[in-house]
Amino acid sequence: MAYTVRECERCLAHEGIPGVRIDEGGTCSICKSFDREWGNWPERKEGRRRALEQMFADCRKKNRPYDVLVPLSGGKDSTYVLYLCRKEFDLRCLAVTWDQGFLTDHARRNIERTVEVLGVDHIFYGISKPLLMQLYRSFFLKTGFFCPVCMRGIAVATEMAAAAFKVPLVVTGTSRRTEEYVSPEFFMAGQIGFFRNVLAGDPLLQAARQLLYTGDWKRKVAYHLFWWTGIERVFHSAAINMPDYLDWDYDRIFATIQNELGWMSHRPDEEHSDCSVDNIVDYVRQCKFPALQPELLRYSKLATAGLLRKEDARDKLRANGRGDAAPANLDGFCRSLGITEAEFREAMKNPLRHMRYRPQPSRAWNMLRVLKRALLNPVLRRLR
Numbered sequence: 307m308a309y310t311v312r313e314c315e316r317c318l319a320h321e322g323i324p325g326v327r328i329d330e331g332g333t334c335s336i337c338k339s340f341d342r343e344w345g346n347w348p349e350r351k352e353g354r355r356r357a358l359e360q361m362f363a364d365c366r367k368k369n370r371p372y373d374v375l376v377p378l379s380g381g382k383d384s385t386y387v388l389y390l391c392r393k394e395f396d397l398r399c400l401a402v403t404w405d406q407g408f409l410t411d412h413a414r415r416n417i418e419r420t421v422e423v424l425g426v427d428h429i430f431y432g433i434s435k436p437l438l439m440q441l442y443r444s445f446f447l448k449t450g451f452f453c454p455v456c457m458r459g460i461a462v463a464t465e466m467a468a469a470a471f472k473v474p475l476v477v478t479g480t481s482r483r484t485e486e487y488v489s490p491e492f493f494m495a496g497q498i499g500f501f502r503n504v505l506a507g508d509p510l511l512q513a514a515r516q517l518l519y520t521g522d523w524k525r526k527v528a529y530h531l532f533w534w535t536g537i538e539r540v541f542h543s544a545a546i547n548m549p550d551y552l553d554w555d556y557d558r559i560f561a562t563i564q565n566e567l568g569w570m571s572h573r574p575d576e577e578h579s580d581c582s583v584d585n586i587v588d589y590v591r592q593c594k595f596p597a598l599q600p601e602l603l604r605y606s607k608l609a610t611a612g613l614l615r616k617e618d619a620r621d622k623l624r625a626n627g628r629g630d631a632a633p634a635n636l637d638g639f640c641r642s643l644g645i646t647e648a649e650f651r652e653a654m655k656n657p658l659r660h661m662r663y664r665p666q667p668s669r670a671w672n673m674l675r676v677l678k679r680a681l682l683n684p685v686l687r688r689l690r
């Protein structure tokens with residue numbers, strides 16, 4: 307009997323992807339959660355823009371050295387965020403770039419040109435390269451992932467710069483509407499708990515303690531208030547994703563940053579042009595989960611968001627998918643981390659080996675969330 311994996315009617319997601327379910331009507335869980343959060347975007351967007359302008363007004367009133375901090379990776383989203391903050395909203399901006407050790411020359415040039423053309427102050431932060439590579443190596447061998455180290459670095463660089471210059475608002479280019487679906491089975495970010503658990507008992511944890519910085523207490527309290535109360539005003543400090551507040555149209559984004567900032571891309575749809583090993587991330591994922599064809603989730607989400615028709619998404623995947631051959635830069639990558647090809651293959655086995663390092667939310671925390679939903683949310687809704 308032939309067994310077929312069902313695919314969503316609207317996007318390219320299918321049941322072979324960890325965490326994806328398809329309902330009776332043929333719609334996948336990714337599309338459904340998109341509709342819950344963003345389905346009414348055309349009606350909401352005016353209000354969202356007003357909320358953003360109000361937050362920027364709050365920042366200006368504080369009269370601190372900078373109104374906003376923009377983590378600048380050299381990719382298209384963060385470049386556009388910095389452009390909007392400076393040019394459209396006329397804010398005093400500080401940009402910060404974390405050097406993850408695999409920054410492309412191309413991204414470096416884009417970053418230099420962007421801060422020069424916009425005339426904004428900029429910090430480059432990186433830890434010693436040998437230490438960084440040891441961290442990547444250790445993470446990769448233990449968990450089969452190396453991105454968490456980079457993402458921890460972004461968080462630390464951002465938080466250190468924001469605290470040092472008392473910047474009231476961090477504005478990122480993370481676009482939850484169009485960003486690909488991720489699930490803990492095949493993606494881990496740089497959460498502090500995961501980072502600590504992986505390095506527990508390893509002298510590297512002490513050597514890399516600068517990456518354990520999570521910000522000063524005032525900022526932490528303010529961040530939690532901002533999210534928990536849902537009142538989008540900047541009282542002390544906050545962090546937001548700009549695409550949650552504005553239309554995020556890639557044709558317009560590319561045209562703007564190319565024409566106004568001289569930004570250069572290898573390919574118009576290049577997702578992580580700031581990272582020279584992003585193709586290895588895709589390759590590793592596909593080795594672990596053969597059903598996860600590289601770039602499938604990326605194009606699929608554009609179909610979910612209504613930015614591409616499903617069949618156009620499939621055509622793009624066919625035209626731009628990297629296939630399953632080992633990437634040409636794999637040898638160089640292994641050399642940078644000081645691992646052999648056999649060790650690389652070994653780390654691909656048991657794709658869920660990282661799950662045991664995931665911090666579990668405590669019972670008390672879960673209870674607080676339930677209480678908040680039941681008691682606090684109704685009150686806050688009336689206050690807003």
Ligand SMILES: [Zn+2]
Pocket residue numbers: 314315316317318319333334335336337338610
């Ligand atoms: Zn779908």
